Amino acid sequence: MLQRLTPEDTRILSLESGVIVGHTCKVLVAERTSEDVVADLRQHVLDRLGLVPQLGFRLVSTPWHLATPAWVDDPAVDPAAQIRWARRGAPLARAELPELVAELMATRLDRSLPLWQLDVAELEDDLVAGIWRVHHALADGAASLALGEAAIWDDVEEPAAPTVPPPQPEPVPGALELVATAIAEHAQAAAAGLGRAAGALVTRAHWREIAREVAAARPTLGRELARAGADSPLDATIGRRRRVAFVQIGLDEIRSTAHAFDGVTVNDVVLALIAGSLRRWLERRHAAGNGTGPAPMRIQVPVSLHTPGDRVANRDSFLNVDLPVGEPDPVRRLLAVNEETADRKARHDAEELYALFADLAHLSRHLYRLAYEAASGPQVFALSVSNVRGPAEPRYLAGGRILEFYSLAEVAPRHALRLSAWSFSGRFSFGLCADADAVPDVEVIASGLTESLSELRAVV
Numbered sequence: 001m002l003q004r005l006t007p008e009d010t011r012i013l014s015l016e017s018g019v020i021v022g023h024t025c026k027v028l029v030a031e032r033t034s035e036d037v038v039a040d041l042r043q044h045v046l047d048r049l050g051l052v053p054q055l056g057f058r059l060v061s062t063p064w065h066l067a068t069p070a071w072v073d074d075p076a077v078d079p080a081a082q083i084r085w086a087r088r089g090a091p092l093a094r095a096e097l098p099e100l101v102a103e104l105m106a107t108r109l110d111r112s113l114p115l116w117q118l119d120v121a122e123l124e125d126d127l128v129a130g131i132w133r134v135h136h137a138l139a140d141g142a143a144s145l146a147l148g149e150a151a152i153w154d155d156v157e158e159p160a161a162p163t164v165p166p167p168q169p170e171p172v173p174g175a176l177e178l179v180a181t182a183i184a185e186h187a188q189a190a191a192a193g194l195g196r197a198a199g200a201l202v203t204r205a206h207w208r209e210i211a212r213e214v215a216a217a218r219p220t221l222g223r224e225l226a227r228a229g230a231d232s233p234l235d236a237t238i239g240r241r242r243r244v245a246f247v248q249i250g251l252d253e254i255r256s257t258a259h260a261f262d263g264v265t266v267n268d269v270v271l272a273l274i275a276g277s278l279r280r281w282l283e284r285r286h287a288a289g290n291g292t293g294p295a296p297m298r299i300q301v302p303v304s305l306h307t308p309g310d311r312v313a314n315r316d317s318f319l320n321v322d323l324p325v326g327e328p329d330p331v332r333r334l335l336a337v338n339e340e341t342a343d344r345k346a347r348h349d350a351e352e353l354y355a356l357f358a359d360l361a362h363l364s365r366h367l368y369r370l371a372y373e374a375a376s377g378p379q380v381f382a383l384s385v386s387n388v389r390g391p392a393e394p395r396y397l398a399g400g401r402i403l404e405f406y407s408l409a410e411v412a413p414r415h416a417l418r419l420s421a422w423s424f425s426g427r428f429s430f431g432l433c434a435d436a437d438a439v440p441d442v443e444v445i446a447s448g449l450t451e452s453l454s455e456l457r458a459v460v
Contacts, residue, residue, distance in 0.1 A: 001071070001072060001073050001169075001170045002070050002071075002072055002173055002178075002181060003057075003070055003071040003072075004067065004068055004069075004070045005068050005069050005070060005071070005137065006361075007068075007361035007365055007368055008316075008361070009137045010068045010069065010137075010365075011368070011369060011372055012136045012137045013059075013069065013135075013137040014369075015412065015413075016108070017413075018240075019238050019239055019240050020238060020410060020411070020412065020413065021105070021106065021107070021108050021109070021410050022108075022109075022135050022136050022137060022410065023105075023109055023115070023116075023133040023134060023135045023136060023410065024133070024134060024135075024136055024139075024140075024141065024144060024407070024408065024409050024410070025101070025104070025105055025131065025132065025133045025134075025407070025408040025409075025431075025433075026130075026131075026132045026134075026144070026148060026152075026405070026406070026407055026408075027097075027101055027129065027130070027131055027132075027246070027404075027405070027406040027407075027408065027431065028129065028130040028131075028132070028153065028397050028402050028404070028405050028406075029094075029097070029123065029127055029128075029129050029402070029403050029404035029405075030127065030128055030129075030130065030396070030397040030398070030400040030401060030402045030403060031126070031127060031128075031400035031401050031403065032122075032126045032127055032128045032400055033398060033399040033400040034398065034399070037120055037128050037397075037398045037400075038083055038084060038085050038120050040398040040399070041079075041083050041118060041120065041130070041152075041397075041398050042079035042080060042083045043079070044151075044152075044398065045079055045082070045083060045118075045151050045152065046077075046079050046166070047161060047162055048150060048151040048162050049077060049151075049166040049167065050162060050164035050165050050166045050167060051150045051151065051162055051164050052147050052150045052151045053073075053167045054138060054139065054147060055077070055114055055116060055147065055151060056073055056074050056077045056114060056167065056169065057071040057072070057073065057074065057114055057115075057138065058071070058072055058073070058074040058112070058113065058114050058115075058172075059071060059072075059111055059115060059137075060072050060172070060173070060178065062178045062179065062181075063175050063178060063179055064179075066179060066183065067178075067181070070178075071138075072170075072172050072173060073167070073169030073170050073172070074113070074114055074169065074172075075169050075171070075172060076169075077114060078113075081113055082113065082114065082116065082117060082118060083117075083118040083120070084117075084118075084119060084120070085119075085120055085121070086100060086104065086119035086120060086121045086131065087100065087121035087122055088121075088122050089122070090122075091122040091123055091124045092121055092122065092123050092124065092129075093123075093124055094123060094124065094125075094127075097121070097123065097129055097246075098243075098244045098245055098246060100121055100129075100131070101131055101244050101408070102241075102242040102243055102244045102433075102436070103242075104119055104131055104133065105133075105242045105244060105408060105410065105433060106240055106241060106242045109133060109135055115134065115135035115137070115138050116132070116133060116134040116135065116138065117132070117133045118130060118131070118132045118133075118152065119131040119132075119133075127403070128397070128398075128400065130152070130397050132148065132152055134147065136409075136410075140302075140304065140316050141302070141304065141316075141386055141388045141407070141409075141420075142304040142388065145388060145390065149391070152397070153395045153396060153397050153402060154395065154396045154397075155391070155393060155394075155395060155396070156396065157396050157399050157401075158399065219347075223320075223344070223347070223349060225320070225374070225375050225380055226380075227379050227380065228297075228298040228322075228379060228380060228381065228382065230295035230296070230297075231378075232297070232378040232379075232381075232382035232383075232414075232415075233282060233285075233294075233297070233382065234378070234382050234383055234415055234416045234417050234438070234439070235378035235382070235414050235415075235416075236414070236416040236435060236437075236438035237414075237438075238411055238412075238413055238414070238415075238416065238435050238438070239435055239436065239437050239438075241435070241436035241437065242411075242433055242434065242435065242436055243433075243434050243435075243436040243439065243440065243442050244408060244431065244432060244433050244434070244442070245431075245432045245442045245443050245445070245446035246404070246406050246429065246430065246431055246432075246446070247429070247430040247432075247446045247447075247449050247450060248404060248427050248428070248429050248430075249427065249428045249429075249430075249449070249450060249453060250426070250427060250428070251266075251423055251426050251427055251428045252426070253453060253457065254266055254269050254270065254428050254453070257269050257453070257456060257457055257460055260460045261334065261335070261338070263338060263342065264334065264335075264338045265338070265341070266423075267341065267387055268334060268337050268338040268341055269334065269456075270385075270387055270421050270428070271299070271301075271321065271323065271337045271341070271385065272330070272333050272334040272337045272452070272456065273449050273452040273453055273456070274299070274323065274385060274419065274449070274452075275297075275323040275324055275325050275327075275333050275337065275452075276325075276330060276333060276448065276449075276451070276452030276455060276456070277445050277446075277448030277449045277451070277452050278294070278297060278323065278325045278383075278445065278448070279294055279325040279326070279327075279328075279448075280444070280448040280451065280452070281441070281444050281445045281448060282294040282325065284441075284444060285441075294325045294326045295325075295326060296322040296323060296324055296325060296326060297322070297323045297325050297382050297383065298320055298321065298322050298323070298380070298381045298382055299320070299321055299323055299381055299382060299383045299384065299385050300318050300319070300320050300380075300381040300383070300384045300385070301318060301319045301320075301321055301341075301384075301385055301386070301387070302316050302317075302318050302384065302386045303316065303317045303318055303319055303350040304316060304388070305317055305350070305351065305354055316354075317350040317351065317353050317354035317357075318350060318353065319341070319344045319345075319349055319350055320380065320381050321337065321340045321341060321344065322340060323337065324336040324337070330452065330455045330456040330459055331456070331459055331460075334456065357371060357372065376412065377414065378414040378415060381415075382415070383415065383417055383418070383419065384409070384412070384415065384418055384419070385419045385420075385421065386407070386409060386419075386420045386421065387420075387421040387422075388407060388420075388421070388422050388423075389423050390405065390407075390422050390423050390424040390425075391424055391425060392423075392424075392425065392426075393425060394425050395424075395425065402424075402425075404427075404429065405422065405424040405425070405427075405429055406420075406422060406429045406430075406431040407420040407421075407422040407429070407431050408420055408431040408432075408433045409431075409433060410433060411433060411434065411435055416434055416435040416438035416439050417432065417433070417434045417435075417438075417439050417442070417445070418432070418433045418434070419431070419432050419433075419445075420432075420433075430446065430449055432445060432446050
């Protein structure tokens with residue numbers, strides 16, 4: 001098997017640098033049910049490779065960069081290399097877990113292996129923590145959830161053995177085969193391009209259609225990619241060290257708060273809590289202030305456009321929303337967020353942006369990269385906030401019930417904080433990942449989330 005990375009996957013892979021890693025992370029705290037949880041998990045995943053062949057994909061590069069990298073079958077996936085103990089013998093206190101996760105978040109995945117890793121740590125009170133990292137080029141938030149559901153955790157304590165046999169890997173292509181394949185792909189693309197060009201010469205209607213699509217997208221681009229009104233307080237040079245924090249809130253508290261207002265969603269409440277938390281953090285950093293309160297902060301909210309059953313690694317778009325961090329009234333903050341998100345959804349901005357970037361990818365990969373770079377700078381948005389709906393029912397890790405479940409995503413150049421929200425089994429979890437030097441007080445932002453909820457519910 002040789003499966004070329006899509007332009008989106010290639011762009012994500014290229015973001016990895018000397019200081020930025022390319023993986024996302026799930027952190028699961030579960031009851032311990034056996035002496036050797038790692039051995040149990042190795043066998044568990046090995047038995048399920050037939051259900052998730054992606055976990056057996058390895059990345060290869062084409063000599064002389066004649067083509068984008070590709071996924072190939074790893075001839076012998078070794079669970080011992082992919083699943084390992086991170087801490088054993090001296091159980092960690094629960095409060096020490098964020099430090100271990102931060103260390104692993106900053107550690108790059110080995111590109112000679114399939115691009116995922118599951119580290120397990122013993123915790124006090126007979127608990128274990130599973131720290132699962134998967135490269136974003138292999139799976140986005142929605143796709144990684146599907147992989148985890150199939151191979152890492154279960155919906156019952158004692159799952160039945162799967163009946164799908166493990167895949168038979170094809171031989172890894174050698175350098176000559178990779179070069180020959182790249183040349184053949186270039187030839188096919190050139191022939192297809194000539195055909196499209198010939199058709200365009202005689203079809204003026206085709207060009208008129210393209211012009212109409214670009215004109216129609218101009219209002220969307222104006223809303224989503226206009227320069228933010230103030231400099232980002234999170235615009236900083238990124239280093240190698242990370243700092244993480246976790247927060248859990250009852251999902252019913254968020255739902256009941258949303259239901260107190262017409263048209264307000266759970267996601268609106270989550271964004272309003274973030275706005276309140278950032279307000280507290282900024283006021284603490286700038287205690288003197290100028291009497292006007294912090295300026296609005298634009299955040300980017302990834303939007304998954306996956307359809308049921310698709311196997312695409314990344315199918316994401318985004319919305320940019322101005323958070324009213326300067327608004328002291330919690331209800332007004334919430335209603336302002338709701339007005340912004342409702343407007344973006346009604347105009348289908350996420351779908352229109354996805355189609356526009358997809359067209360650019362087909363037209364020119366260079367233009368595609370430039371467009372994404374322009375849309376990703378700190379002058380456009382300050383903070384990326386993802387919100388993924390996780391399993392509503394209990395889940396189990398190696399037979400032990402999962403008590404806490406968090407999602408984390410890596411920071412980006414000139415964006416020193418990343419926040420991931422995640423619902424699971426009646427709870428809403430927040431995972432915060434920050435550059436350790438630019439945001440050493442990330443715990444202040446984390447605690448501000450619960451304080452903002454208390455403030456809002458007191459008014460409701």
